[in-house]
Amino acid sequence: MCGLTGFLDFSLIEPSKRHARIQMMTDSLLHRGPDDYGIWLDDRIALGHRRLAVLDLSEAGKQPMNSACDRFVIAFNGEVYNHLDLRLALENEKASPVWRGNSDTETLIAAIACWGLDKALSKAVGMFALALWDRKNNCLFLARDRMGEKPLYWGWAGRALVFGSELKSLRKHPDFPMKICREATLQYLRFCYVPAPRSIHPGVFKLEPGCILEVKGSFPIEPPHQPLRPGQRIGNLTIRRYWSLNETIKYGANNPINDEECATSQLDVALNKAVERQSISDVPLGAFLSGGIDSSLVVALMQSQTAQPVQTFTVGFDESGFDESPHAKAVARHLGTNHTELSVTDYEARDIIPELPDLYDEPFADSSQIPMHIVCRAAKKEVTVAISGDGGDELFGGYNRYFWGPKIWSRLDSIPFPVRKVMGATIKALPVAGWDAIGRFHNFVRSDSSSVLRAGDKAHRLAERLCGVRGMDDLYRSLISEWDNPGKLISGTVEPLSQLDDPLPSVLDKDPTARMMVQDIRTYLPDDILCKVDRAAMGVSLETRVPMLDPEVVALSARLPMNMKIRDGKGKWALRQILYRHVPQSIIERPKAGFGIPVGVWLRGPLREWAEDLLSEKKLSAEGLLNPEPIRRAWAEHLSERRDWTYRLWNVLMLQTWRERVFGL
Template identity: 30%
Template sequence: MCGIAGLIALNPDREIGAMLSTIEHRGRDDEGAWTSEAIDDAGRRACLGHRRLAIIDTSSAGHQPMLSADGRYVLTFGGEIYNYRELRSELQSKGHVFQTETDTEVLLTAFAEWGKECLPRLNGMFHFAVWDNNERKLTLARDHVGIKPLYYFYEPAAGVKPGLLIFASEVKAILATGLVERTLDTEALNQFLTFLWAPDPNTLFRGIKTLPPAHVLTFQQDQIKIDEWWDVSFDEVDEGRSEAWWQDRVLETLDEVVNLEMVADVPLGSFLSGGIDSSGIVAMMKRHSDGRRVSTYTVGIESEDLRYDIIPDDVEWARRVNKHLDTDYHEIMLQPAVAELLPKLVYHMDEPAIDMAIPSYLVSQAARETLRVMLSGMGGDEVFAGYPRQLAMKIAGAFDPVPGMLRRPLMKTIERTLPGGLPGRLTAPLRNAKKFARSAGLDFEERYLGYGTYFTDEAKQRLYSDDMRASTREFDAYAAHRRYFARVKNAAPLNRLLYVDLKTFLPCLNLITTDKTSMAANLEVRVPFLNRRMIELTARMPPELKLRGFKRKYILKRALEKFLPHDVVWRKKAGFGAPIRSWLRGPLRPMVDDLLSEETINRRGLFRPAEVRRIIDANLSGREDYNLQVFQLLNLELWQRHFMD
C-alpha cells in the first residue's frame, strides 16, 4: 500500500515535494519522484511521485516511480496485485525478464505488454498512473470497486496559459500544489447532506473529481477520456444448483480469496468484530497460517455510551470467536478524546468524517504497533445482502397491494407518532420502526433511496439559506442512483439494490473511510469479500439464497456453520460505528454549541441558524433521531475550518 501523486504542468518538480509530504502517512519506507523532458512547445513536463509502504519484496528493488527496461513507461502504483505470480509466469512465457520480486514490476510489464487491456487480468486493489514517453500519454486507473481512492483536477488551456492536470491518492496532495482554488462545490454539498457522502465523481471541492471505481482515464494532447473497464453482471443467475452446492462454492471461494489476499512479506492479521464476516475471514486465515495463531484486533464500547445507541457491543462475541479459533487476540475499548480526535480525522478524510471513522482509525492505530497488513470483513453485506434496509425493502413490499393513496398517509402517520431518540430498551425498535415507516409507503426505487437519506429534499429546503436554495434548485441528489438502477432494470429486485450499493454507498462511504483511516495509521487493509472472484460468484447466485425469509446473508451463514459456533453465525447484526448519540450529549455537546452557533452559521451563509438550532434541540429532547445529521453538520464546519478558511 502506498501513496501516489503527480502532475502535468510547467515546472512540476517544484510542486511534487509538497504533494508527497502531505501523504507521507501512506508510506514511510521510501519516497521517489520522476520528471520527464518537456512534452510540448509550452515546456510542460510530466512528473510522477510515490510514497512507499513496503509489503511485497521490501528491498530497495521496489523503489518507485519504476521505469520499464526500455525506458518507455514510468509507473507509480499503490495497492496490491494478488495474482502477480501467475501474471509474472505468463509474461515470462512471452519473453519478459524480471529484475525484482515485486508486484510493481509485474504491473509495469503487464501494461507494457497489453496496455490498459491488462486491467481485467488484475486481481487486486490498486490505483496507479503510467506515463508513456513515446506517445506522451498519461493513464490513471482504479480497481474494480474503489478500494483505493484516486482524485484528479484538470484545468484546460486558457490563452497562453497551458492546461494543467494533477492527480493523487488524497485531495490534500492536490491542494498542496497551490495551483487549485479552494471552492465549495454546492452540488456535492447537496448530495453530502442527503447521504452523508457525495457519489462519484463529485467531491466537496469544486473541480476536484474522483476517478470512479473500475474506470481508466487517459490524458493525451489535452484531451481526457474516461472508460469503464469492468462491471458486475446479474444476467447469468444459475438457478439449477442445490443449496448444498452453493454452500460448497461459497466456502471454496472464500478460502481461495483469503489465501490469495494473505500474500505479503510482512506480518499481517485481521480485524475481529465477532460478526459473521470478520469471523469467517479469521476462520479461513487459520487454515493458511501454518499453525501460527492469527493476530486479531477488536474494538469495544463502554456500556454507559450505549444508552442511546443501537450498536450492540462486539467484545463479548469477539471473545467467543477468539476462544473458538484460538487467535492472538487484542482488545481496545473506545475511550477517545473525541473532541480532539475529530479535527484530525477530518484532515485525513479530506471530507467530513462519519462515526465509523473513529473506531476504524483507533483500531488501525493499535494494530499498526505490531502489523503492517490487516484483513477486514467489509463487503460481506454488499455481496450477500446483510443490511437491514434490504430486509426492510422486502417487508415493505408486502404493503404494495395496498393502494398508494392509503399506504402513504398511513406510514406518514406512524412516522410522526413514534419518538426517535429516547434512551432505554426500546431505543432500537422504535428508531428502526420510525425509519421504516418514513419510506415504506413509497415506490420501489424511491423507497430504497429513502432508507439511505438523512436530509430529505424537504428538510434541505428548510435548512438552506436563500442563496443555497437558489444555487441547488436544479440539482437531483439521487441522479447517480437512478442511473445505476436503470442499468440493472431487468435484474431481480434484490440484485438491483446490491448493484446500486456496490456503485455508490460502498466506494463513496465505506471503502473511502476504511482507506483514509487505516492509511492515516500507515496500515494496509484488505477486503477479501470484495475480491472479484467473490463478487462474480455471488452475482450468479439466486437472490433467495442471499436473503431467505427474514434471514440476511443466509447462504454465507449456512456455509460458515462448519467453522463457527451456531450462535455466532446467527447472532443479530451489529453495525461498525461509534456511540455518537451518547457523545453528542456528553463530550461533543460544547463543540456543537460552539461550532454550530448562530454566529458561525450566519457567517457561512449556507444554512438558516434557526433551523440548525431546531434540529439540535429536537435531537436532544429525544423527539427525533437527528444524531447523524447533527454530527454531519458539526464535521462539515470542522472541514470548512481546515480546508476552506
C-alpha cells in the same frame, strides 16, 4: 500500499517550480508511505510516490518505476495478488523482461508493456490506483480497481491536470480551486459522504471504480467542470470501463447456481483462494475481528491455512450497548488466534474527532470512522497489513434494509399514493410527544411484548416516507438518505444526478432486494465503507486487504439466487454455511449490530458545547452555504429528546468541522 500524486502541466513552467510542486504534493502523503519516496519529471508530466513496503522491500520496488522498454512510467498504489501468475504468463509468452526484483509493480508494468493497459488490468487481481505515463504517445492514464478499494482523485488546478490518492496532495498545488462545490455538498447532506464522481471541490473528481481516464498531452479547449462519466469524451479526455459491474450482474443472473451444495462448495473454494492470495506479505500481517459473520469467516479461513496463530484485533467500548468485543473474544478463543482487544473509554474515542478532517480530506459522516481508526492504531503496533471482512453485507445480503424494505413496500404498494399522503399527514398531525405517550401506554399494557422505543420518532419518519415514496426505488433512496430534502439546507442549488440514477441491468427489474444490493455495491461500498477503511488505516500507515471483494467471489455472489443470500429473515446464508464448518453456530448467532458509538448521547452531554459552537447560526450561515433554520430546529429537538437526530446532526457537524479546518470558519 502507498500513495501517489502528480500533475500534467500545460503552462510549461520552469523545471525548478515543477520539482518544488511535486515535492510538496508527494510529501503530503507521508502517512501513506513512510518507507521511501520518489519523484519523476519529464517535460509536462510530474509523478510522485510514497512507499509503504509490503512486497519486495528492496530498492527494486522503488517508484515511480520505468518499464524495461523505457516506454512507460508508473506510480502505483495497492497490491496485485496474482502477480506471480502474471509473471509466469509473461514468461510463457517469452514476453517478460529480465526481472530486476520481485515487486508486483514491476510485474504490472511489464504486463502493460506486453498486453496493453486494459488487458493487463482485466487480468490483474488486486486493489489499486495508478498513474501511467506513455512516453511514446505523450499520454497519461489514470486507473482504479474494480470495486474501488483504493482512492484516486483528479481535476484541474489552473492549467494543470492534478491527481492523487488524497485531496490533500492536490491542494498543495498553488492553483488548486479552494472552493466548496455546492452540488457535492447537497449530495453529502443526503448520503453522509460525497458520492463519486464528484468531490467536495468544484472541478475535482473521483475516478469511478473499474475505470480508466485517458488524457492526451495537449491542453483541452475548455477543462470540464462537470463530472466526466464512463463512455464520455470531452476534448482530449476520455473515460472508459475495463470492468463492468452491470455485465457481471447480468452474467450471474443468466447463469445461476441453483444447487446449494455446489454453490457453497464453489464459494468456499473461492474465499479460501482469496484469503490465501491476500495473506502473502513480506511484513507482519493480521486481521480485524468483530465477531460478526464476515470478519469471523475471513479469520477462520486464515487460521485454517497456517499453523501459527493469526494476530487478530478488536476494540471494546465502555458503553455496553456498543461493545462487540466479547463476541470477538469468543470467536478468537475458539479459533486459537493471538487476540488483541483494545478497551477504549468514551473520552479516548471522542479525542479522535479533531483528527477527522485531516484523515478524510472532505466531509465524511459515518461515525464508525472513529472506532475504525482506533482499531487501526492498535493493529499498526503489531502488523503492517490487516485483513478485513468488508463487502460481505453488500454482496451477500447483510443489511436490515434488504429484509424489511421490500416487506414495507409490499404493504404500501396497494395503497394509492394520494391516500398514502393523507395517511402520512394524519400521522404527522399528532406531535412526537403524543406518539411517545401512546408508545409508553402500549409498553405498559403489553409488558410481555417487546417494547416500542421512540414511538413518536418512528411514527414521524414513517409519515415522511408515506408522503414522498412512489416506488421501491424511492423507498430505497429514502432509507439511505439522512436529510431527505437537502435542498432545504442549501438554497438555490439543484441536487445533481448520481450513480443511483444510472440504469440497472434489466435482469433485476423484478427483484427489489437485488436492486438495493447492486446500488449499494456501486455507491455505498466504495464511497463510504472502503473510503472509511482506507483513510482510517492509511492515516497510521497500515495496509488493509478485503478478500470478500476478490473478483471470483464477486462473480460468484452474482450467480447465487437470493434465497442463498437471505433466508428466514437472516442475511448471508451461504457465508454462514461455510463459517459453521469452523465456528459453532451458538457463538455467532445474535442480532446484527453496526460498528457504532454513542454519538447521540455524547451530543447531549460531553460534546454539547463543541456542537453548539459549530451549529450556531453564525457558523452555519458563513459564506451563505447553509440555511440554519432546519438544522437549529433539529438540534433543539435532539437536545430535548423529542427526536433522535443523531445522524443528521453528525452529518452537519462533520461538514462544519471540515469547513473550520480547511477554511477557518
